[in-house]
Amino acid sequence: MYLFLINPEAGNKRFVRIEKKMKQLLDQYKIKRRFVIIDDLANVPAIVKHNLRPIDKGIVIVGGNATVNAVINATVTENLPLAIVPMSRTNYLAKSIGIKSWEQAIKMLAEPEFRAERLGKIGKYYFVRQIAITSRQNLLTKYLTRTNPILRFLGIAGPGRAGDNQVTTKILLDDELSASSKTQKLEISLSPSQLPAGSSAPKSLLRAKSAQVPETDPKNRPRSDKEVFQPGAPAEGSKKTTEKKLQIRLFVPSQTGTNISLLHGNCLTIDSDKKMPVTMGNETIAFTPVEIKGLSKHVRLMVPKGSNGELTEPITS
Amino acid sequence: MKTRGEFAESDNPDTIIGYGVSVEGTLQTAGDIQINGYFKGKLITRGDVVIGEHGQVDANINAENVYIAGEVTGNVNAIDKLEILETGKVDGNISSTALVIESGGVLKGSSTMRDTEDTKPAVDPTYEVEEAKKASEEEAVKV
Incomplete structure (x- = not known):
């Protein structure tokens, strides 16, 4: 039942x-x-x-x-x-x-088919899959900023610019690594316990003949003068995956677009100069500063047959 | 080039330090590392390291293959290949099995190449070929 x-x-x-x-x-x-x-x-x-x-x-x-x-x-x-x-x-x-x-x-x-999903924890709160921390203003705040009569009188009201919505953040990973930047958004995902057997991370590196090695920003496309090569798959056993449980993606806006940084850790501490909401889906569950842990605990989810619980849509828009 | 979907995968072990991000500490991973921002500390990986044009690294690097288009202050140890690209600068000692420094690339330090004698394919010396030729010619004459 x-x-x-x-x-x-x-x-x-x-x-x-x-x-x-x-x-x-x-x-x-x-x-x-x-x-x-x-x-x-x-x-x-x-x-x-x-x-x-x-x-x-x-x-x-x-x-x-x-x-x-x-x-x-x-x-x-x-x-x-x-x-x-x-x-x-x-x-x-x-x-x-x-x-x-x-x-x-x-x-x-x-x-049903079943899939074990790793749990993460923020304080006493458990979460599954992914959470986001964003400095984005809500629509009302944006509208009020744009139409504020005082700001209009001073000539500084207007649509958002690239430098807006950036918050200085400091991220501490496992007490080993600290990362700081002006970020727009952070996404924290829980890694699965193990990679499927026989799989290895796809290895493709972009080598530019002009010596420019651009960031591997998903919005960048390889130019014609660049050589894209894919070295052969690594020898068996030569490369093992990291066991870090949390993957954190920092979205840092820049003049050319948005830069994405990827880091891994078991425990993250995130601090920012302004309070940023921590959301799961569209529900706010906490505010920065916050400590986020990846746990070994799992929750069993029922998934449609044949889906194997694979991500069917990108998490971010 | 990795697609958006591949980066969205939570099991992607690669590390990327983007432009505008500053990281300090010990970075040890099994995946590839790409640095386009600033890194200070220790960098150890079983994968490859790519230092982008805007990347600045103040650390010793140990990796399988290393590609440098930015600035590195520290020693670089590449198990296989080390490439200093046109805009790359290394201020430290390097060691690798294969080394490429493009025109414009700068190395301030010493370079150690690993011995590759064991991996060289065997090549027959020419005098043996000539002797074999001579022998077959003499046989033809006798006949």
Whole structure:
């Protein structure tokens, strides 16, 4: 039997509109379930504790990003797999594991596949897959800055420039490495425990005949006078992967675009001269300064058959 | 060139220090390292190191292959190949199996090349070929 934890407010009260169809679909797939409505996300731990006994198949989260985060944090110590039935298109974790609609999610419950996802921790808060730290102003702040009469009188109001939204950040990785820059955004991803057997990092280096070695910025394209070569695959056993659990991507704006730096660590401490929100999906879970750890703990997620939980959409736009 | 998707993969072990980023400390990894910003400390990898044109490194480097288009202050030890490109400058001692310094590249320090005798393919000396030729010609005459 599955335990359905339903947030009726999610997706602009979408559950109310689709409840009948959902029940019909569940009956069609002969899925035994218990529906429990969440009145307040703060009550999720108590709700889980009181409703867990007859549940053996897993917990199904019906809601948005906030609901998913609340249930993950409440069920960390339980050994039950989690499934996500998204109530909105912005359900980040559902999208990242290949679930595009609530109908697909219900169908998945009939024949699920499981994927172990590593957990990360910020203070007492657990997270899965990826979090972001951004200095981006919200739309209202941008609008007010643009239309502020005093700034317009002084002639400095206007659309954002390349130097805007940069925050001086300092990142400490495992007490071994410190990185500092003016960043626009940071993305912290959890690395899987191991790379699939037999795989090795693809090795391609850009060598410029003009001696310019540009940053491997995804927006850069190789020019015709450059030689792109791919040395042969490394000899077996000659290159092992790093075991660092967290991958951090710094987005640093520049005149030519955005530069991306990639670093790895087990524990990151991030400090900034202005408070920056730490978000998972679209939910803010903390503010800088913050310490982020990659854990050996895992949570089991149900994923659609055949997807193997591979990322189906890029995490950043 | 790596695609956006490849960089998005959380299992990509490469390290990139972009322009405008300053890093200090010990960087030890199994993947490739590319530096276009500033790095000070110790750099150890089983992969390759690429120092971009804007890169500044104040560290000793130990890697499989090293390509330098920026500035390095420190010793460089490349197990295989070391290339100092046109805009590259190295202020330190270097050691490698193969070395390329392009026109414009600067090296201020000593260079040690590793012995590659064991890896050289065997080449037959010419006098043996000539002797073999002579022998076959004499046989032809006898016949």
